[in-house]
Structures are given as C-alpha cells and as structure tokens.
Amino acid sequence: MLKTFRISAILEGISYLLLFSFSMPLKYWANITEPNIYIGYVHGFLFIAYIILAVFFAVDKKIAPKKGIMLVLASLLPFGTFYMDRHYLKPLSAS
Template sequence: MIGLRRTAIFEAWTLILLFGVAMPLKYWAGIDQATSIMGPIHGLAFIIFLWFVIRSLAEGIIDGFGTARLILGAFIPGAGFVNERWLRCQSEEE
C-alpha cells in the first residue's frame, strides 16, 4: 500500500506542475519546452500509478470503488493528495 500512496502523491505533483507551471509557460510565455519536458514526466508517473492501482486491485488491497476513486482522482489536480489520505486511513483500519 505504501507504493500506491507514494505514486498517488507523485502523480498529483506532476499533474499540478503540468497544469500550473508548464502549460502557462507554454501558452502565456511561449516556452514550448516546458510541456515537452513535463508532459512525459507526468505520463510516466500516471502509467506507474495505474500499474500500482491495478496491482492493488488484483491483490485485494482495494475494491472496485477504490479503484474508480483513485483513477478518477488522477484526472483532477490535487485530488491525489485527498486519495493518499484516504489510502492512509484504509491502511490504518486493517
């Protein structure tokens, strides 16, 4: 579960940096390199996060609701931090 929590935080940070820093630099300052650097970093973080979610579902650590919650949260900037807190509470209940 610790790997899932860490990747949720990492994915959340990369999404915030992509939306909050790289995209404004690209569209407002004309620096196209910002998204060409941050985009693949976030893409890799997202794929690793999905791998941890699917693995956790297969191992029975999370259920279908948890899987849907985590995947939906990966598309909302900052929601990864909320999901990490939820995962922490889930691990404390066990």
C-alpha cells in the same frame, strides 16, 4: 505495495499540478515550450505508473470495484490523488 502506491499517488499529483500550473502557462502565455515537454514526459510516465499500480493495488487488497474506479478517477482530477491518499490510503497504512 501500499507505500509504493502512496508515493506514486503523491508524485503523480505533484507532476499534474506542475504541468497545469507551471509549464502550460509558460507554453501558451510566454511561448516557452521546453518545460512543457519534459514535465509532460515525466507526468505521462507517472500517470501510467499510477494507473497500473492502482489496478494491482485494488486486486491485491481485494478492494470493491467502486473504490477501485475511484482510485483511477482520482488521477484525472487536480488534487484528486492527494485526496485519495489522505482519506483512503493513509488510514490503511495505520492499520
């Protein structure tokens, strides 16, 4: 479960950054909308998968509600999932 959740966190973070740093500028500055559509679909799927996995992970590992909320909120911030992976999930995989 931990490995799957870590992979989903990294993929969700990458899709979030691609959406805001690549496809959104193309859409609004160059009027090229196609990349935004496809990257948006992928990001939407990965975001929902991340949220579902975060809830299941928190319940499975009996994580405190405050940390569980932090796992979910990390997906709303740029680089948030990378931060959570490095400072919270990676140490769990070492033990």
